[in-house]
Amino acid sequence: MRPEELLRPTPQGLCCPPGDFHIDPVRPVERALITHGHADHARAGHGHVLATQETLDIMRLRYGEDFAGSTQAVTFGETVTINGLTVRFHPAGHVLGSAQIAVEQNGMRIVVSGDYKRQADPTCQGFEPVACDVFITEATFALPVFRHPDAAHEIALLLKSVAQFPERSHIVGAYALGKAQRVISLIRQAGYDKPIYIHGALQKLCDYYQSQGIDLGDLQPATLEEGDSRDFAGAIVVGPPSAFVDRWARRFPDPLACFASGWMRIRQRAKQQGVELPLIISDHCDWDELTDTIREIAPDEVWVTHGREEALVRWCTLAGIPARPLHLVGYEDEGD
Amino acid sequence: MEGFAELLDRLVLTPQRNGKIKLLADYFRETPDPERGFALAAITRDLDLASVKPAMLRALVAERVDPELFAYSYDYVGDLAETISLIWPAPEQRRANRPPMLSEIVETLSQTSRREGPLLVARWLDDLDASGRYALLKLVTGGLRIGVSARLAKQALADFGRVDVTEIEELWHGLKPPYETLFAWLEGRGTRPTSLAAAPFRPVMLATALDEADFPKLDAADYAAEWKWDGIRVQAVAEDGMRRIYSRTGDDISHAFPDILDAMDFEGAIDGELLVGRLGENGIVAGTFGDLQQRLNRKIVTAKQLSDYPAFVRAYDLLQEGNQEMGEDLRPLPFSERRKRLDAFVEDLDPQRFDLSPLVAFSSFEELAAFRSAPPHPIIEGLMLKRHDSPYVPGRPKGPWFKWKRDPFTVDAVIVYAQRGHGKRSSYYSDFTFAVWTGPEDDPSLVPVGKAYFGFTDEELRLLDRFVRENTTERFGPVRAVRAEPDHGLVVEVAFEGLNRSTRHKSGVAMRFPRFSRLRWDKPPREADRLEALEKLLIG
Numbered sequence: 044m045r046p047e048e049l050l051r052p053t054p055q056g057l058c059c060p061p062g063d064f065h066i067d068p069v070r071p072v073e074r075a076l077i078t079h080g081h082a083d084h085a086r087a088g089h090g091h092v093l094a095t096q097e098t099l100d101i102m103r104l105r106y107g108e109d110f111a112g113s114t115q116a117v118t119f120g121e122t123v124t125i126n127g128l129t130v131r132f133h134p135a136g137h138v139l140g141s142a143q144i145a146v147e148q149n150g151m152r153i154v155v156s157g158d159y160k161r162q163a164d165p166t167c168q169g170f171e172p173v174a175c176d177v178f179i180t181e182a183t184f185a186l187p188v189f190r191h192p193d194a195a196h197e198i199a200l201l202l203k204s205v206a207q208f209p210e211r212s213h214i215v216g217a218y219a220l221g222k223a224q225r226v227i228s229l230i231r232q233a234g235y236d237k238p239i240y241i242h243g244a245l246q247k248l249c250d251y252y253q254s255q256g257i258d259l260g261d262l263q264p265a266t267l268e269e270g271d272s273r274d275f276a277g278a279i280v281v282g283p284p285s286a287f288v289d290r291w292a293r294r295f296p297d298p299l300a301c302f303a304s305g306w307m308r309i310r311q312r313a314k315q316q317g318v319e320l321p322l323i324i325s326d327h328c329d330w331d332e333l334t335d336t337i338r339e340i341a342p343d344e345v346w347v348t349h350g351r352e353e354a355l356v357r358w359c360t361l362a363g364i365p366a367r368p369l370h371l372v373g374y375e376d377e378g379d
Numbered sequence: 380m381e382g383f384a385e386l387l388d389r390l391v392l393t394p395q396r397n398g399k400i401k402l403l404a405d406y407f408r409e410t411p412d413p414e415r416g417f418a419l420a421a422i423t424r425d426l427d428l429a430s431v432k433p434a435m436l437r438a439l440v441a442e443r444v445d446p447e448l449f450a451y452s453y454d455y456v457g458d459l460a461e462t463i464s465l466i467w468p469a470p471e472q473r474r475a476n477r478p479p480m481l482s483e484i485v486e487t488l489s490q491t492s493r494r495e496g497p498l499l500v501a502r503w504l505d506d507l508d509a510s511g512r513y514a515l516l517k518l519v520t521g522g523l524r525i526g527v528s529a530r531l532a533k534q535a536l537a538d539f540g541r542v543d544v545t546e547i548e549e550l551w552h553g554l555k556p557p558y559e560t561l562f563a564w565l566e567g568r569g570t571r572p573t574s575l576a577a578a579p580f581r582p583v584m585l586a587t588a589l590d591e592a593d594f595p596k597l598d599a600a601d602y603a604a605e606w607k608w609d610g611i612r613v614q615a616v617a618e619d620g621m622r623r624i625y626s627r628t629g630d631d632i633s634h635a636f637p638d639i640l641d642a643m644d645f646e647g648a649i650d651g652e653l654l655v656g657r658l659g660e661n662g663i664v665a666g667t668f669g670d671l672q673q674r675l676n677r678k679i680v681t682a683k684q685l686s687d688y689p690a691f692v693r694a695y696d697l698l699q700e701g702n703q704e705m706g707e708d709l710r711p712l713p714f715s716e717r718r719k720r721l722d723a724f725v726e727d728l729d730p731q732r733f734d735l736s737p738l739v740a741f742s743s744f745e746e747l748a749a750f751r752s753a754p755p756h757p758i759i760e761g762l763m764l765k766r767h768d769s770p771y772v773p774g775r776p777k778g779p780w781f782k783w784k785r786d787p788f789t790v791d792a793v794i795v796y797a798q799r800g801h802g803k804r805s806s807y808y809s810d811f812t813f814a815v816w817t818g819p820e821d822d823p824s825l826v827p828v829g830k831a832y833f834g835f836t837d838e839e840l841r842l843l844d845r846f847v848r849e850n851t852t853e854r855f856g857p858v859r860a861v862r863a864e865p866d867h868g869l870v871v872e873v874a875f876e877g878l879n880r881s882t883r884h885k886s887g888v889a890m891r892f893p894r895f896s897r898l899r900w901d902k903p904p905r906e907a908d909r910l911e912a913l914e915k916l917l918i919g
Binding site: 200288290314316353354 | 392398401405445461462465509801857
């Protein structure tokens with residue numbers, strides 16, 4: 044069979060006609076397989092959702108109990124049979140519970156990697172390469188200028204700045220699911236044991252991570268009660284990236300804006316967003332991780348989704364691997 | 380190199396002056412000689428390196444990266460040095476055990492020919508990380524623009540060594556990279572370096588602003604008055620064949636003014652105002668500040684610029700007569716005495732290039748106030764008051780000298796764009812673009828005439844911020860367009876010091892030193908000023 048018969052792009056997202064399901068659909072469908080809990084991949088309103096327990100928990104936290112008609116939890120490596128074809132989830136290393144989905148029929152296997160990374164991450168299970176005929180890869184940072192440094196190096200820059208400017212509060216912008224907990228966890232690994240203050244939007248997810256055995260240390264709300272004399276001088280505050288341009292940030296003395304994101308590799312990006320201390324910490328593969336992964340898996344064919352597809356397709360062509368862009372819509376290119 | 384690269388990364392993104400000073404001072408503290416000295420020289424642009432052309436860098440990268448992938452990347456990043464620094468592939472085997480030091484790079488480059496340059500650069504690029512590569516490329520292409528002036532770097536040195544910045548300025552031109560004697564002195568390990576250079580800079584004496592409340596305490600008989608000219612304050616120093624023109628902060632700007640240098644056939648140090656103008660029958664007629672700008676910040680001056688915009692120095696003071704060895708330091712003398720010596724000194728100079736700033740005779744401050752409101756020349760920006768008995772001391776002491784500026788011009792303008800501020804103001808829309816009306820009376824449109832980001836209180840900033848958020852019509856990154864219609868919008872009274880013609884702005888005018896003087900919540904935008912009102916203020 045041709046791979047296009049097994050999986051094909053549609054306006055709803057990737058569709059598997061023989062299995063009658065969609066993967067990470069951007070619109071409500073009858074049966075959805077979800078790779079991870081980020082909002083552009085995991086949407087509410089599907090009839091039935093198959094995902095890891097963590098991803099289901101995260102969707103429930105974000106959308107409430109009624110986020111789907113029914114759900115089914117799957118563990119990594121477990122074989123699920125749907126309409127006579129086989130589906131397996133494998134760790135993707137992106138955020139807690141994130142998975143790649145391997146779809147197989149008649150000896151043809153396609154791996155949908157979702158979002159993934161190869162860098163170490165103390166808050167989730169590492170990426171597992173799975174041999175396949177077609178590998179579907181993201182391309183968020185698919186330009187050879189994106190090379191993420193060691194995350195510990197970036198955290199060292201943050202802690203140095205905290206020591207250097209003790210009268211200011213360091214506000215770290217980090218996406219609420221995954222990045223925020225990873226940054227906090229890295230700060231703890233670097234030996235920082237003072238309380239870390241968090242924006243209200245992070246509370247539920249941080250509590251959930253802690254309940255899953257990921258130690259984030261002493262977290263306190265970055266709120267001021269009436270008459271509170273604390274001023275957050277010298278503190279590290281973590282909040283969603285939108286928060287530090289928001290009026291919320293005004294409670295901090297002379298805030299020093301930091302942003303933990305792979306986009307911070309580009310100086311102009313940092314400058315435009317008023318970021319004083321860029322922290323290049325990403326939950327997506329950088330260029331080398333993408334190309335090394337493709338080499339390692341050595342699929343017959345590569346399909347490229349959201350991001351800078353053209354550069355990765357070009358690389359595959361130079362490497363002699365058939366590749367094409369999928370042109371899926373609805374996935375945020377910016378979120379990291 | 381890694382420490383230097385990290386410093387540059389931070390400096391580029393740190394908007395606050397104090398933050399930059401702290402970063403620099405900490406760097407000087409934790410970095411050994413000669414590394415920190417070369418870093419300092421790179422920042423103050425006192426390093427003279429054989430430069431590497433961008434085309435050579437492109438050739439180096441073309442040998443290593445697929446041209447199509449490079450094109451996608453360059454298109455995305457936008458800056459050549461940054462693209463190359465990021466895309467440079469790690470070599471199969473790293474050659475060095477450690478990345479090169481900045482000092483090694485500077486010392487090696489100063490001894491190499493232009494032809495060998497690119498090979499060396501390629502090897503260093505292999506040995507450095509992305510930040511280090513960026514710093515290296517900016518250094519060797521001469522494009523190190525990081526928002527740090529030489530003055531700011533000197534202030535950081537002063538903070539680091541707990542000395543006054545004027546002491547650094549005074550020494551600066553006698554020192555060479557990597558400044559080891561300077562650092563030794565600042566760390567208390569050595570004696571203060573003596574300036575051996577001829578024609579050194581002498582730290583400038585500045586005036587404080589005159590407050591109306593000061594008058595009762597002042598006696599008109601104690602002060603001399605002179606006009607305050609709207610040029611740039613300079614020091615013209617000639618000694619033992621060395622001729623230099625310094626800015627107020629001690630930067631050497633001689634290269635831009637060969638016409639004045641030619642006429643400096645004296646031994647001494649003159650404090651004065653650099654202006655553009657031509658000698659007429661009754662002395663030099665000064666041009667506008669706009670004319671002067673044709674001569675500022677230029678690496679090379681053309682013959683046409685020299686003939687169209689001849690420069691001269693209008694002398695205020697004489698600090699040194701004769702050379703340092705045989706002559707006399709006049710700074711301890713009273714102003715009245717220095718002024719007499721200056722009158723005699725300038726008499727012998729080329730009248731096309733040097734003249735005297737005339738004293739304004741007056742008997743009472745009321746009389747002086749009348750002069751101030753009707754100055755005899757459009758580029759006078761007010762009056763200076765100097766105590767007859769004042770010695771020339773560096774810095775800005777309160778009392779001996781006052782500046783009494785002309786009242787600012789004002790215009791009623793409409794806010795059209797607002798941008799988020801930095802640091803403490805990063806959550807406020809605090810930088811405003813304002814516009815005035817132009818076009819037909821019955822169908823006018825707004826044309827931006829300037830930007831301002833101060834002149835309001837914290838409380839007013841809160842109100843301005845709320846106005847912007849509630850009246851946004853469009854967003855462009857950190858910038859918002861706000862409603863500005865004849866009957867809906869916000870009028871502000873903007874004060875400014877002068878107006879120049881500008882070819883860079885659509886309105887054709889550029890304001891000097893604009894700031895908000897009042898928020899006119901009461902005034903409908905249709906009653907704001909028209910561009911013609913501003914054009915009337917254009918001089919020259």
